[in-house]
Amino acid sequence: MNLKKIVSLVSVALISILIVYGFVLMYQIFSGNTKFADKELYVYVPTGSDYEQVKHILEPYVKDISRFEMVAGKTSYPENVKAGRFLLKNGMNSYELVKAMKFNDPVSLAFNNQERLENFAGRVGSQIEPDSLELLNTFRDSIFLKENGFTEENVLVMFIPNTYDIYWNTSAEKFRDKMIKEYNKFWNKERTAKAAAQGLTPIQATILASIVHKESVKKDERPRIAGVYLNRMRLEMPLQADPTVIFAMKKKSNDFNQVIKRVFYNDLIMKSPYNTYVNIGLPPGPIAMPDITALEAVLNPEKNNYIYFCASVDRFGYHEFAATLAEHNVNAKKYSDWINSQGVQR
Structure with a gap:
């Protein structure tokens, strides 16, 4: 066999090897390399994790970790590990997996x-x-x-x-x-100015909004309730808000999982900075996290002459409002009679 044929055979052999290697490489890079049933899932890489820890996190979800390692090494991923939350999709290949581990997906x-x-x-x-x-x-x-x-x-x-x-x-x-x-x-200039127009700072407005929020789930009623409380504050009356008493009761017992449906006289006289029956003005902090509608209700209250309100018997979830104590007493008795008939004790 002459030299020319030998060179030709060696060349063919090398080309064949390169072709096979190319196919193997393509398989390692582009064939599916996941083993979870869900359509997609998130993996979490804690702050300070290194490449070895990432592989340990991925192993339950990857068919062949060596294929992942091969692609990762060629893309400098081991030296550039990121902490965060990463989205994996079923059927991802090794290249896609490595790419996914470079994109920190935000949490909503x-x-x-x-x-x-x-x-x-x-x-x-x-x-x-x-x-x-x-x-x-x-x-x-x-x-x-x-x-x-x-x-x-x-x-x-x-x-x-x-x-x-x-x-x-x-x-x-x-x-x-x-x-x-x-x-x-x-709390931009406009909202801060609206709070000031009610005689409130942003903090005070939010504390009041937390009471409004707890008083009614009916968003369309909240501006009216805010108006009542602001009327009371201008008259230097106690707010007399049952939700503040309920909060004080929960705080005293350190049990915020309890459900309190009814407040009694002995509850109204309990000593607590959150009890707005015995203290004039706002409590020292919010009794809940008010939503935007409650905040906007305080900033844009209904202008009314109401001083009192109590839960309505005829319109579930709403309240009956009154400008005088006599009117309020009628509404309050109606509600008290109804709640007694329901057997609500606490």
Whole structure:
């Protein structure tokens, strides 16, 4: 066999090897490499994780981790691991998996109607990486509170209920800083001026809104209720809001899971800074996280001469309003008779 034929055979062999290698490489890169049944799922990479930890996280969902490693190595992923939340789709190939692990998918974080800072921290901690204790400590940081004019009792007013796009691995401090920016954005010049027109600061307006929020689930009625409370405040009357008494009762027992449907006279005279039957003015902090409609009701209250209201027997969820005590007593007796007939004790 002459040299020319030998070179030709070697060339053919090399080409064949390269073709086979190419097919193997293409298979490793572009064939499906997932093994979960769901259409898609999220994996979470904690802050500070390295490449080995990422592989350990992915192994339950990847058919052949070596194929993933091969592609990852060729794209410099091991040196550029990111923390966060990452979306995997069923049937992804190794290239797509590596690409997915480079895209931190934000969380649509939602919260509303939390009664206490502790409940709120738990709600947020279930959606992003920092746990509830870390969040609580950050919210209660004395320097932060002082710089922004809050106290531990009223800092809950800072959190405006909404849905926010935020990265899962956002730190507690960065989350808090984002929330104070959203708070300042909400309390623009127009809303601050509207609060001032009612004789309120933004913090006071939010505390009042929390009472309005708890008084009625009927959003169309909230401006009227806000008007009543503002009338009482102008007359320097106690607000006499049952939801503040219920909050005080829960706070005293440290049981915020209990459902209290009825308030009795002995409850109305309990000593608590949150009891607006024995204290004139607003409580030291919100009794819940008011939603936007309750806040807007306080900023845009109905102008009326009502001083009293109680739950309506005829229109479930609504209230009956009165300008005089005599009128109110009629409405109150009607409601009391009805609730007694229902056998509601607490």
